[in-house]
Amino acid sequence: MHYVEHLSRDKKFKKLLDNTEFHQLKKRKNIPIYLCASIMSQQLSTKVADVIYQRFLNLYERKEPTPQQILDTPSETLRAIGLSNAKVSYVKNVAAFGIEPGMDYKKLQKMNDEEVIAYLTQIKGVGRWTVEMLLMFALGREDIFAIDDLGIQNAMIRLYKLDRTDKKKFKADLLRISGKWSPYRTYACKHLWGWKDNAPKLDSK
Secondary structure (H helix, E strand, O other): OHHHHHHHOOHHHHHHHOOOOOOOOOOOOOHHHHHHHHHHHOOOOHHHHHHHHHHHHHOOOOOOOOHHHHHHOOHHHHHHOOOOHHHHHHHHHHHHHHHHHHOOHHHHHOOOHHHHHHHHOOOOOOOHHHHHHHHHHOOOOOOOOOOOOHHHHHHHHHHHOOOOOOHHHHHHHHHHHHHOOOOOHHHHHHHHHHHHOOOOHHHHO
């Protein structure tokens, strides 16, 4: 794999690459549905998130709905599959944004990473972390570092013996170490998640 040699230069990180499976990045063309699924899964176990997502698909005869179909679905119906009031409104915000100004795959592919983050975090309910996951798992961008992800932080604390007491110094340490992994930071994140067995749920959708 093209990234292995580069990441292996970091001697501590090399331990994670030995005896491990190598990752390919998938691309998912239906961006609004990906975002809706990620909002639904937040703060839930993988198992519960999967059940809710399957119930969601059942509302549309097991097919991925269009943004317009989601908007046309009564809020009570979405609440009945297990979504909180906040998540119902966030999912509808995503659907509305999917129609106008739009978030089709080709449009987002023309933007760089920070432009995609700035564009999609305009949606109420969509934060930077959610868009970083989308960049990794839907757009297949290779150089994303999810600095605020707790799983990534915990893995790096363990691997590099970091201390998070001083938040500013901790963040600087994370950026300094991850800088060595560029331009393959997405793969580094995937290995860190796999090592700690705490991958984000969004990868499974």
